[in-house]
Amino acid sequence: MKKIAWITDTAAQLDDVFIKQHDVFVLPLSVVFADGTFRESVDLTQEEFYDKLRTAKVSPKTSQPAIGEMLALYDKLQADGYDLAIAVHLSSGLSGTFESAQSAAKMTDFKVYPIDSKIGSFPMVKMIEIGEELFAKGKEVEEVVATIQGMTARSHLSFIPSSLNQLHKSGRVSGTQTFLSNILNIKLVITFVDGITVMKEKVRSNKRAKNNVMSALRTDMAAGAVPEVAAIHCNNAADAELWKNELQQEFPALKVEVVALSVCVGVHAGEGTTGLSWVAY
Structure with missing residues (x-):
C-alpha cells in the first residue's frame, strides 16, 4: 500500500486533529501589513490579525507560499518515505498557489498531484476526507484525483x-x-x-x-x-x-x-x- 501525503494551504483552516488524522501538510498563506509579512496560523492568530486590521491605516495584502517552500516540503516528504502527494489548494481565481504548485511539481522527481479546488474553506476539507475514504476502499490515485476535481463543480x-x-x-x-x-x-x-x-x-x-x-x-x-x-x-x-x-x-x-x-x-x-x-x- 502506497504511503500518501495530503498537502493544502491555510485557506482550508484545518484543525490539529484533522491534520494528524489525515496526514496533512499545510502551507501557510501570508498577510502583508505595513510592518511586515505574517504567515497565517504560524506568525499570526485569527485574533491578532483582526486586532491589526482594525488599526491598519493601509489595507494589508495577501501572498501565496513561495515555490521554494513547496519544493522543500516535497523533498522532505520524499525523504520521509512518501510515495506521492495530493495537493488541494485555494482557488486559482483568488491565489497563485495552485499555479505555483503545478510549477513546483514539474521541478521535482517526487510525484505530486496539484488540484485547483476552485473554492476555499469547508469544501477543501471535504475533498481531503472523500479522497481518504476512496484510498481506504483501494481506489487508484488517478480515480481519487478525478473524483476530487469533480467535487469542485458541486x-x-x-x-x-x-x-x-x-x-x-x-x-x-x-x-x-x-x-x-x-x-x-x-x-x-x-x-x-x-x-x-x-x-x-x-x-x-x-x-x-x-x-x-x-x-x-x-x-x-x-x-x-x-x-x-x-x-x-x-x-x-x-x-x-x-x-x-x-x-x-x-x-x-x-x-x-x-x-x-x-x-x-x-x-x-x-x-x-x-x-x-x-x-x-
Missing part, C-alpha cells in the same frame, strides 16, 4: 460582508458605494462561480441576504444531496452560531458546524462576515 460558498468598509479599503468597491450601503443598509451576497468570487445579489437588510443564500441551499436540500453545512465567518462566531441554530430548526437531521474563514478572506470581506458553505452529492 461545492458552494456564499458570504455576506457585515459592511463594505473593508471591501472599500482593499479597493473592491468605491467610497460612494460604501457610503450608500451604510446609509441604506445594503448587503452584498458574494459567491464562488467557476473559481472566482462574484457579487450574486445586492439587497436591503441582512435577513434578505441570508434568505438569498438559503435559497440555493434549500434547492440542494430538496434533492437530498447535502448531509453537512458549514456556517462560516470572519471573527463573528456568535452570528454564525445563530445561523447554525436556524438551520438546525429548519433541517433537524442536517449536520452543521461553525467554521472560521481564512484571514486572507478577512483582508477583503472584513470582520463580521458570515455565510454558508456545502458540497452537494
